[in-house]
Amino acid sequence: MNSSRDQIEAIASVINNTRENLKPLSINFIFWGCLVIVMSLFNYAFPSLIESTQYGDVLFWTVLPLIGMILTIYYNIKYRNKTGYETYLNRVIKIIWGVFNLSWIYIIALSFTIKSFHPVPPILFLLGMILIITGLIIKFKPITLGGIFLTIFTFYLNFNPGINLLLVNIIGVSLGMLVPGLSLFYSKSHNKSDE
């Protein structure tokens, strides 16, 4: 490997070895989409069960998402250790969603202290913004569109305060996360084999 040409080829082959695989991101989207939809449906179908105690619904909407957060963090760390490298794109996405998790905890904590404050609209708005940023960064239109939909949907909520927030959750998360997540999962241009 003495000539400049050989060295440039060596650099190119190493760089080509790094695969920008966004499948784990899509699995995160699908997981969270399914979890929130199932939780919302369960709450909608059995409200007396969830709201049987004073803090029943609070615990339901706090403990399960926290378990979900731990599971997704564990999955992402496992995947990172398996590949042996972290691309700059993956690092940016990790930071953005980490900030979303922290903001979620902040909004939930705020809803505990201010009784009239409902956490669903600000969480959905924030989720919409994060989805737009993620979609634009990875250049994947369904995620950007999902984020735009969620943002418009949250704006609409302000003019219809009587709407059932569980149904809002189901519609918002289905079109904002689950559908774009499935679309990313099956996108050939954004997922490359690990082989």
Place this chain on the structure above:
Amino acid sequence: MNKLLFNPIRLKIMSSLINNSECDFNYLKKITESTQGNLSIQLKKLKEEKYINIKKKFINNYPKTSCSITEKGKIKFEEFFKILITLKENGK
């Protein structure tokens, strides 16, 4: 010409690190097709020149080494790459 980057293993290490925010030792071993001992020596040389950072931690009682490129490393790699392009254009 930067003698440190002229070595093929060190060049592959730097090429991988310029493209990723972090790489594990085992991944670099696979990419460079080198032995554990040789890779350790080359990483040490790059670290001594402050081209890379090396982080060591234990996961499930197993040591795990991960590397990342420094600002100095990025500058030196870019300079080296520009020289390579110039040489290639001149047919050397």
